Amino acid sequence: MQKTASAKWHGGIKDGQGSISTQTGVLRDAPYGFASRFEGGPGTNPEELIGAAHAGCFTMAFSLFLTEAGFKADSIETKSTVTLEKVGEGFSITACQLDMTATIPGIDQATFEKLATGAKENCPVSKLFANNAKITLNAKLAG
Template sequence: MPIRTASAQWQGNLTDGSGTVRTGKGGLQGNYSFRSRFEEGEGTNPEELIAAAHSGCFSMAFSKALADAGFNPVSVNTTASLHFDKTDAGMTVTRIDLDTVGDVPGIDAAQFQKLAEAAKDNCPISRLLSPAAQITLAARLAG
């Protein structure tokens, strides 16, 4: 299996400095700063990138679970909302809320929910994050 890489460069001190992050193949690149991470400043941040990775991984895992069950999804759209909270241990990712909408012809709501939960539990990024962070899921059919 391939090894995935990303890099970051930071210049300056924590509060006044700034940096850039870049995925290994250059598909994503963004600026980040203290303000973009801990306030509402422009740019990205590590937690936002984790949320992007989780929503992408879950959407693919769910699409596979649907196909394996005999359903051909038209689309799976997922938003991951990452909660970054101050705890006794310091700033911590405490919870990620996945919100997904699937356009899946021929599936009923119960089967859709069952497959969505299985995908949440088995997505590699969920497995990475779930020991330390709670992961919730809201899944609904489009339409």
């Protein structure tokens, strides 16, 4: 299985502008640039897109682990915080923090934590970053 996304760029690093599109059309020429990446300006940036991918991937993996263990979530909400830092001469993504809250009928705390940790370690996006960024999880069982 392969999925595609593309980026276009015009101009220099600070005065230029770009756009990002995805195969599905969910993003179609979404603007990005220096200001949206480093100065909080309008538009998207690679780090928030990576965060969205990580949150989505982890949440689906957790749902799979729950299903395999005989549970079904009423709700799972995950936020991913991606840290971009200056390292040496350039920048690196150094950490990804996952904050998840879930409501799952009939599950005990130990099973919840075991399944959440398994999802964190085994979702494909976590595996992608495993040797390059510290991935942490704060999992909260609600209700």
